[in-house]
Amino acid sequence: MSLKKPHIESFDFIRSVTAWIIIIYHFANMCTQSQQHADFPFLLTHANGVWGENTSVNIFFILSGASLYYNHSDFKEYSLKRYYFDRFKGIFPLFYLLWFFLFYQRAVALGNLFYNGSPKYLLLTLLGIDGYFFFRFPQSYYIIGEWFLGALILLYLLYPLLTWCMRRLKILTTILLGAGTIAFHWPIPYFQIPREHNLIVCLFSFWLGMLFIEYRNALSAKWIAAVFGGVSLILIFVKAPLDSFLCTQIIAVGLFLLFYQLGTIAMRKKHLKTLFAYTSRNSYAIFLLQHVTIGQVVGLCGAYSLSVGQEILVLGAVFLLIYLFSDIATKLNRMLLQSKYAKKLEQFLFPV
Numbered sequence: 001m002s003l004k005k006p007h008i009e010s011f012d013f014i015r016s017v018t019a020w021i022i023i024i025y026h027f028a029n030m031c032t033q034s035q036q037h038a039d040f041p042f043l044l045t046h047a048n049g050v051w052g053e054n055t056s057v058n059i060f061f062i063l064s065g066a067s068l069y070y071n072h073s074d075f076k077e078y079s080l081k082r083y084y085f086d087r088f089k090g091i092f093p094l095f096y097l098l099w100f101f102l103f104y105q106r107a108v109a110l111g112n113l114f115y116n117g118s119p120k121y122l123l124l125t126l127l128g129i130d131g132y133f134f135f136r137f138p139q140s141y142y143i144i145g146e147w148f149l150g151a152l153i154l155l156y157l158l159y160p161l162l163t164w165c166m167r168r169l170k171i172l173t174t175i176l177l178g179a180g181t182i183a184f185h186w187p188i189p190y191f192q193i194p195r196e197h198n199l200i201v202c203l204f205s206f207w208l209g210m211l212f213i214e215y216r217n218a219l220s221a222k223w224i225a226a227v228f229g230g231v232s233l234i235l236i237f238v239k240a241p242l243d244s245f246l247c248t249q250i251i252a253v254g255l256f257l258l259f260y261q262l263g264t265i266a267m268r269k270k271h272l273k274t275l276f277a278y279t280s281r282n283s284y285a286i287f288l289l290q291h292v293t294i295g296q297v298v299g300l301c302g303a304y305s306l307s308v309g310q311e312i313l314v315l316g317a318v319f320l321l322i323y324l325f326s327d328i329a330t331k332l333n334r335m336l337l338q339s340k341y342a343k344k345l346e347q348f349l350f351p352v
Contacts, residue, residue: 004071009273011067012280013263014256018060019279019286023322025052026291027315030298040311046236048247054196057148058205058252059259064152065209068159073213074167080160085349087156090284094333095128095145098288102143116141128153135193144288151202158203166210174211177204185243195245208253222261229258285326285333293322 028043029052049055072078107113121140124130130140132150165173181204184195191198212219232254235247267273279286297318306314336342 008067008070009267009277010260010263011063012273012276013266014059014063014259015283016276016279017259018056018063019283019290021051021056022060022287023290023294023319024315025050025056027294027298027318030294031311034298034302040308046251047239048235048242048251049244050248053194054245054248055251055255057196058249059256060148061152061155061202061205062209062212062252062256064155065162065206066212067209068156069163069166069210069213072163074163075160082350083160085346089337091128091149091153091156093336094285094329095149095288097333097336098285098329099125099144102292103141106143132197135197144292146287146291147197148202149287151197151199154199155202155206162203162207162210166214170214173207177207180204181249182246185246196248201249205249205252209256212256219257220260225257225261228254229261230254232258279323282323282326282330285329286322289325289329290322293325294318297321 024043028040031040032044044050046055072083075083107115117139121137124133124137125141125143128145129150130137130142131145131147132154134140134142134147162173177200180200184198184201188195195201218224232251235251235254240247263276267276297314301314
């Protein structure tokens with residue numbers, strides 16, 4: 001197994017900020033769907049796109065590629081078997097823990113275990129990709145996870161191939177994925193999935209994160225963060241005469257580089273470091289729980305007409321609940337993974 005490398009603290013900062021953006025975006029999105037609730041247009045969209053679907057999620061994919069490639073850049077010492085087991089362990093126990101709880105709650109409330117149709121519709125859900133394929137198979141038991149969980153699972157499956165491409169076909173892969181992403185500027189009838197969700201686009205963002213680690217010494221220069229971050233900030237506030245889809249790709253890259261530099265500063269402050277490290281540690285549970293928690297809280301307030309100030313208080317309550325539930329879920333997941341049954345399974349798969 002490869003040796004553990006020094007932790008990149010800026011990644012905790014980026015992961016935390018991305019989680020906050022996604023929470024605020026979904027909260028603002030749900031508020032716009034109810035006439036009683038105050039509207040937060042800037043929290044939902046910027047000058048060239050939306051904060052959630054194609055801005056913060058792209059940053060998240062860049063971060064995921066960078067983090068994974070930083071820790072496991074080859075498979076000489078880190079076997080494929082161990083890699084896929086670790087990815088499964090990092091994703092599915094917590095996903096199942098939360099999903100089965102919510103599934104049982106809903107099934108009891110409706111008085112029907114298979115309340116959404118045949119058990120066959122559970123397949124994509126149990127694989128964690130129901131949100132990603134919701135455009136094609138809307139009848140499922142999709143409760144948590146968002147579409148980007150399914151995309152991330154597919155990216156993890158393809159990651160060993162990407163490391164091979166990084167060693168042997170780096171330039172060609174960059175050109176193909178970049179050209180494939182740019183090509184979505186024009187209508188492509190072969191894909192039903194929204195272009196922001198297309199695996200080619202997700203792969204390109206993930207690949208850019210890997211390239212960041214490959215050339216980290218050069219790309220982490222302050223002047224690069226200032227230039228690309230500055231361009232991204234301009235595109236956030238000023239409408240460009242370009243396709244918003246392409247603009248958000250540029251914005252995501254610029255914000256990632258900017259956040260990386262800001263993270264190096266923020267993580268020097270003791271209290272900020274504690275907050276960002278804590279948020280990053282619970283970020284996966286936050287991503288899983290945020291949408292359903294926001295929906296529950298906003299639903300409770302659905303009968304009331306709320307001002308902007310009151311909505312901000314509700315958003316504060318949403319953050320507190322998400323942090324509380326994600327902390328509990330993360331600790332339960334840790335207990336599950338450290339249980340004797342989990343250890344026996346790992347010993348069986350990887351005998352000493």
